[in-house]
Amino acid sequence: MINPKKIEEMAKQLSDNIPSGLKQFAGEFEERTKQVLQNQLMKLDLVSREEFEVQQHVLVKTREKLTALQEQVDALEQKLTKPE
Structure with a gap:
């Protein structure tokens, strides 16, 4: 504190x-x-420094997951729009 x-x-x-x-x-x-x-x-x-660092870590992990999900969405969109 x-x-x-x-x-x-x-x-x-x-x-x-x-x-x-x-x-x-x-x-x-x-x-x-x-x-x-x-x-x-x-x-x-x-907030305490410890709490701030925990939340910062959570944010980094969330961004990583969001980036991975965005890549999956982009790949699926390409498959759907790609003519066969």
Whole structure:
């Protein structure tokens, strides 16, 4: 699913860029940022890398079968239209 380490990195980057006068709130800001990022990312319709790769494999197999079937249809059409 969503890599928690990436969310932590993003939150840390945001908190590192807080102006120096607000650094006392950096820890709280970082934690809240992580929560907001996680909540917003969970709302997105995302799939895991593993699921994506499985579906990609299924698509490749389906294309191969479709190509084979198209070749069979073409061969049968040639037989039907070929004068004897």
